[in-house]
Amino acid sequence: MEFLSPSTFEDALSAKSSAPEAVPIMGGTDVMVELNFDRRRPGALLDLSRVRELAQWGPEGPYLRLGAGVPYTEIVERLAARAPALARAARTVASPQIRNRGSVGGNLGTASPAGDCHPPLVAQGALVELASVRGVRRVPARAFYLGPGRSAREDDELVSAVLLPAPAGPQQFSKIGTRNAMVIAVASFSLVLDAATRTAGTGIGSAGPRPLRSPQAEEFLAAEFDWQGGAEPSQAAARHFAELVAAAAEPIGDVRGSASYRRHALSVMARRAWYWCAEDYRKGAR
Amino acid sequence: MRVEFTVNGEDVAAEDVWPGESLLYVLRERLGLPGSKNACEQGECGSCTVYLDGVTVCACMVAAGQARGRRVGTVEGLTGGEGAVGESRLSTVQEAFVETGAVQCGFCTPGLVVQADSLIARTVGAGGPAPGDAEIREALAGNLCRCTGYEKILEAVRTAAEREQAHGTGGAR
Ligand SMILES: Cc1cc2nc3c(=O)[nH]c(=O)nc-3n(C[C@H](O)[C@H](O)[C@H](O)COP(=O)(O)OP(=O)(O)OC[C@H]3O[C@@H](n4cnc5c(N)ncnc54)[C@H](O)[C@@H]3O)c2cc1C
Ligand code: FES
Ligand code: FES
Numbered sequence: 001m002e003f004l005s006p007s008t009f010e011d012a013l014s015a016k017s018s019a020p021e022a023v024p025i026m027g028g029t030d031v032m033v034e035l036n037f038d039r040r041r042p043g044a045l046l047d048l049s050r051v052r053e054l055a056q057w058g059p060e061g062p063y064l065r066l067g068a069g070v071p072y073t074e075i076v077e078r079l080a081a082r083a084p085a086l087a088r089a090a091r092t093v094a095s096p097q098i099r100n101r102g103s104v105g106g107n108l109g110t111a112s113p114a115g116d117c118h119p120p121l122v123a124q125g126a127l128v129e130l131a132s133v134r135g136v137r138r139v140p141a142r143a144f145y146l147g148p149g150r151s152a153r154e155d156d157e158l159v160s161a162v163l164l165p166a167p168a169g170p171q172q173f174s175k176i177g178t179r180n181a182m183v184i185a186v187a188s189f190s191l192v193l194d195a196a197t198r199t200a201g202t203g204i205g206s207a208g209p210r211p212l213r214s215p216q217a218e219e220f221l222a223a224e225f226d227w228q229g230g231a232e233p234s235q236a237a238a239r240h241f242a243e244l245v246a247a248a249a250e251p252i253g254d255v256r257g258s259a260s261y262r263r264h265a266l267s268v269m270a271r272r273a274w275y276w277c278a279e280d281y282r283k284g285a286r
Numbered sequence: 287m288r289v290e291f292t293v294n295g296e297d298v299a300a301e302d303v304w305p306g307e308s309l310l311y312v313l314r315e316r317l318g319l320p321g322s323k324n325a326c327e328q329g330e331c332g333s334c335t336v337y338l339d340g341v342t343v344c345a346c347m348v349a350a351g352q353a354r355g356r357r358v359g360t361v362e363g364l365t366g367g368e369g370a371v372g373e374s375r376l377s378t379v380q381e382a383f384v385e386t387g388a389v390q391c392g393f394c395t396p397g398l399v400v401q402a403d404s405l406i407a408r409t410v411g412a413g414g415p416a417p418g419d420a421e422i423r424e425a426l427a428g429n430l431c432r433c434t435g436y437e438k439i440l441e442a443v444r445t446a447a448e449r450e451q452a453h454g455t456g457g458a459r
């Protein structure tokens with residue numbers, strides 16, 4: 001096995017282009033499980049942990065540009081105000097040791113339907129930046145995921161960054177699992193409100209072959225939300241929103257939960273997310 | 287592949303490393319440092335917790351080549367110098383684990399001790415208040431223990447934090 005260890009992003013791209021089968025490794029928290037258990041024997045590993053560009057973040061136009069390799073711990077500790085939903089999601093990933101290594105780029109590389117980054121990225125309309133020697137393109141997160149482990153990324157491409165619109169209202173994320181830590185989501189949900197355009201975004205995780213959203217629920221909430229004062233929704237409105245979210249899911253039943261449990265969990269999280277967002281809104285998140 | 291890095295402040299080199307093997311394997315099998323334990327090899331248990339460039343990681347989740355040129359700190363490095371009776375002196379956290387009975391079979395202990403050491407360094411060690419129980423639980427959420435039921439471990443960390451607050455810091459960072 002070859003171990004490629006570029007120190008610039010440019011070198012990483014040419015390595016990936018000349019050896020598209022090389023497996024990128026950033027935090028290693030997905031890749032090493034596969035190697036340790038002999039589930040994968042790639043011809044080459046492409047270590048991205050020395051590529052400085054990938055570990056950086058900063059403003060870029062209307063966006064926060066978050067390098068694909070920024071570890072979760074840094075997102076939690078430093079980006080909670082700039083990326084509220086994603087930081088909330090990052091906070092629920094695994095354990096401190098894993099959060100010190102794991103990255104959004106790795107989550108996108110794995111593209112597991114249960115990955116915690118996906119619902120916030122989908123809900124807020126983030127862009128995924130893909131780069132290769134052929135050039136750079138930005139794919140909306142909403143179009144990035146194709147199925148379990150499959151995405152719009154081509155073999156010679158690396159995820160360079162995600163671009164997050166500046167928050168313009170409350171953002172929530174929640175996740176259901178068997179424990180408070182170290183748990184893969186049975187179902188997860190993110191709600192992002194934009195007070196400037198009076199619109200809402202949803203992201204549904206671990207309840208379909210890929211992360212989903214519910215345009216109907218988004219439209220309903222946008223029309224019903226009290227954009228003046230952030231009053232709590234009526235019970236009927238909250239319930240209807242929850243039903244629309246649950247209806248948009250395409251869950252399967254597996255060892256972690258049945259399909260009907262997943263739908264139920266989603267409806268509960270959706271309802272709560274509205275209440276939480278209304279509360280944040282009243283407190284001035286707009 | 288040859289991999290050079292520092293462990294507990296000393297330069298080390300491992301030869302004939304297979305690029306896909308873990309830092310944990312290198313430490314235990316090639317460098318004779320069996321303190322870090324191998325229990326799950328999938329990031330779930332924390333018994334392989336080490337410092338990598340100052341932050342705690344699961345050594346089983348780090349590819350050997352990723353450690354090249356980096357600073358690694360293991361449980362072996364927590365003990366400091368010679369004690370009164372000639373053996374090496376335990377760190378504050380280690381001592382507290384012994385005293386409170388936070389160790390039974392001991393398999394989880396090295397990982398817990400390193401993770402607790404880092405919590406204390408980030409809190410009282412950085413001039414902050416001693417961590418509360420919620421913070422301790424959160425910090426240790428990735429370290430599993432099958433024996434103790436965790437109560438004694440919490441007590442050990444509280445004790446160590448208090449002592450550390452009373453007199454300066456130590457550790458393998
Ligand atoms: C104990 C444990 C608990 C976990 N808990 C959670 C959890 O709660 N929630 C969750 O979402 N995940 C969880 N995970 C999975 C994992 O931590 C995340 O998916 C994490 O985001 C992976 O990031 P990484 O940098 O470690 O990825 P790596 O393991 O380095 O890479 C993951 C995949 O992405 C590819 N890749 C990495 N970087 C790039 C890039 N820049 N461009 C293209 N491809 C790339 C790799 O080739 C690989 O296929 C857990 C893992 C473990 C071991
Ligand atoms: S052996 Fe590394 S976390 Fe269990
Ligand atoms: S003391 Fe036995 S696993 Fe913790």
